[in-house]
Amino acid sequence: MNRESSTSIQRQLQLFFVLTLGFTVLVMGGVWIGHNQVLLEREAERVLIVEGDIIGAAARPAMMFNDQRMAAELLQSMQFDPDIAMVKLFTYDGLSLFTYAAEDDTAVRADPVHFQKLQSTLFSDGRLRLYRVVKHKGEAVGVIYLESRLNHLKESQRTGYITVLMVMFGCLLVGLMLAARLQKRIAVPITSLAGLMRQMGYDRDYSLRAGSPTYNRETEELLIGFNQMADEIENSFRTIKENHRDLQEGEVRFRNVVALxxxxxxxxxxxxxxxxxxxxxxxxxxxxxxxxxxxxxxxxxxxxxxxxxxxxxxxxxxxxxxxxxxxxxxxxxxxxxxxxxxxxxxxxxxxxxxxxxxxITDQKSIEKRLEEQVSERTSELEKTRDELQSTLDNMLDTYYRLSSDGTVVWASSSVYSLLGYAQEEVAGLPLQALWVDSCGFAHSVTAISENGGVLMNHKIQLKHRDGRLIWSSISAHLIIDQQGEVIGIEGVVRDISLQVEAETQKQEMEKKMAHVQRLESLGVLAGGIAHDFNNILAGIMGNAELAEMNMKEHLPADKELENIVASSIRAADLCRQMLAYSGQGSLVKKPVNLSTLVEETVQLIDVSISKDVSLTFDLQTQLPIILADNTQMQQIVMNLITNASEAIGDKKGGKIQVVTGSLHADRAALDSPFLEEKRPPGEYVFLEVSDNGCGMDEATLSRMFDPFFTTKFTGRGLGMSAMLGIVRSHGGALQVESAPEQGARFRVLFPVSSAAVNDEHMADAKAEELKLSERALTVLVIDDEVMVRAIFEKMLRKMGCEVLLACDGEEGLQVYSEHRDRVDAVLLDMTMPRMGGKEVLVRLREMGIKAPVIVCSGYSNENVMPQFEQVQPEAFLQKPFSLQSLHTVLRQSLVDITGSGP
Known part of the structure; x- marks a missing residue:
């Protein structure tokens, strides 16, 4: 702080201002010169391009006919700009037609001019060189080379330099004048203030104030701030003196107060x-x-x-x-x-x-007497504890106590027979070390909290010291202190390994029974589907032969082809039913006509019903629509009819009647002892199956919907409990009437849906424009089946598309690599030799494909899409497919190209 500055604020302001102004002027001058240079070069280039276009227009005939004489005659009469050092004409094949060189320019003849077909512009060595292609009706006929000396550009540059220097000199002169002005208005008041502050520090005279004139707001505020600071300092010294006097008076008052x-x-x-x-x-x-x-x-x-x-x-x-x-x-x-x-x-x-x-002498005497009383009471409690300990040690169940963090605090002696640990060994162990499943411990704690702090007979698995797993039943309750905080858990544990083992054996037997029932159900379903498939194939083959004969005789085959398409759709439906039944398909609710569904389902199981049984139908044709899953509805029909047939058995004159209809059901009609849910009254559709078989007694009726219950020998029964679950999930109701030797009547009710019938066949038959886009789209088809590729090709050509075909994944990648700029969409099969669809899609994404990729498979979307983990296709098409379904998928995937939505 004592070091004197070598430069005054006046000099610093002048130097800073002049240097800043000088640097700014230099930068602006440089930028202006550079910008002016670019503008001059662009103007020279524009002039030379115009000159080249004029020369090209004049010499175009000579270039078209490759005539040197004509080129010389046409251009020798032209007056070239003085800046042009050389003009040279070439045909588009590289033949030189004409050369002009300025006589006063020797540098132009130093380097030969090379022919090139591309238009270009080059500034180098202070010259501008330009190639221009001459075209006639859009076709190139020749090339003109022009070279300019840029004399006008150089003259303009010299003029610009002189102008910039004069401007810079003027700006510096103005800056010096402004710096001198600033010296007076800024530095003088500050210098005066510094002298005043130095005098105040030497003389300790805090009554001095600044009164120098100011020329700007900042300096004025600085002087005002100094005067205010001087006022505060003067007031502070006055306050200190007053506080010292008050302190002395306060000390006297303190002595008086404390003394009393x-x-x-x-x-x-x-x-x-x-x-x-x-x-x-x-x-x-x-x-x-x-x-x-x-x-x-x-x-x-x-x-x-x-x-x-x-x-x-x-x-x-x-x-x-x-x-x-x-x-x-x-x-x-x-x-x-x-x-x-x-x-x-x-x-x-x-x-x-x-x-x-x-x-606190008296208080200490009281505390001593209390300690003696507590000691006596503690002795009594220890005696009671010993008695309680003896009781707990003789219990078969193990009593335990845990801390709030799950650590074992104490356990009764029976813990040794339960887990193999002594009492002193188990204390301090975290319960997670004894618990097989750590998540199970968390669930148990949650269960205690949700049940008001009490848990009864909760089944868990504990680890024995020798590594064995022990099934146990645990009961517990929370220990809460006076503040309501949980400080621990206590309860009892019982070994239930023998009970769990018995339950496990029972479950294994039930699983085996369920497996046998599943196999029988699949056998019944497979027999019906095989029978129906043979009928469908007979229709397809017969209509195909008739269509072939009609075409040979030049007769129309439209009716036979329509029959083939209808039969194929029915076969595809059967495949979807089999996939859904085997767990490979999705269960989707859609509008269903129950009468139509009964007719189709009976065809599947007709072969499994005894020929001695009379099966009659009373199906309402105009039946309201319900919202249901086809496969699950078929399972209900199959279970009811098959169980009715089994109830009749070998009885002569057996009858099964299937009735469908609609009614307005009240609460009495919807009440059922088998369903806890209460259905609202309203319009319902019902399916009723009755038989004159052996019937059921009260005991059988009460258990008929229990899982795995059957009155037949092992392996019989088609899952009545599953049927009850389907009825419940569809919001339906169920009624059963039966008595021994009087048959049984099952009635299933489903609520009527307000959805309209979605007739897919009518939708497919609608006339619709098949063309996807105004331009011809290119679709790459990758499939190993020759017939499928042929169908794809014919259908896509009907839509106005160009088709590229590949028989497997490797060939598909090669075809895409060759035509990647043309491909608008890819149809990709899942299962192929050499490389499957999943790997092909990954490779296509690595190649940067932007076109949509549509995966095709005979399995459903729900089974195929989860297989794509790294990348996902844009759409899915299930086989077999129709022309309409292929058109819809492509239109949805190509919406950005076609410009129309689905």
């Missing part, structure tokens, strides 16, 4: 403990005589002198001592207990300790 306070107060010197002040209460407690406290030290009152050192250490660390209980003695040696509070103060201008305390 009922609480004992003592002030001692911090260094040696000499008592400086004490009030009447302290004198009475310690036995001071009168007011003579001179020569008395506080350390003399401590029974243990180390207590004072401990208090001083605590005071140094924490800044104060509050409620410290210590034992002291009075002046006559009488022992006392006090509760001491201490802090550091300044008393009579020196560090001191302020001590305030209370006499």
């Amino acid at each position: 306070a009922p609480m004992p107060v003592l002030i001692s010197r911090q260094c040696d403990g000499e008592v400086l002040f004490f009030n009447a209460a302290a004198a009475q407690l310690f036995g001071f005589e009168g007011s003579s406290g001179e020569g008395v030290k506080a350390v003399d009152f401590y029974r243990d002198p180390d207590d004072r050192q401990q208090l001083l250490r605590t005071l140094k660390q924490e800044g104060k001592v509050i409620g410290k209980e210590i034992e002291v003695v009075g002046c006559d040696g009488t022992p006392l207990w006090i509760s001491l509070s201490m802090s550091q103060i300044t008393f009579e201008s020196e560090p001191a300790l302020f001590s305030a305390f209370m006499d």
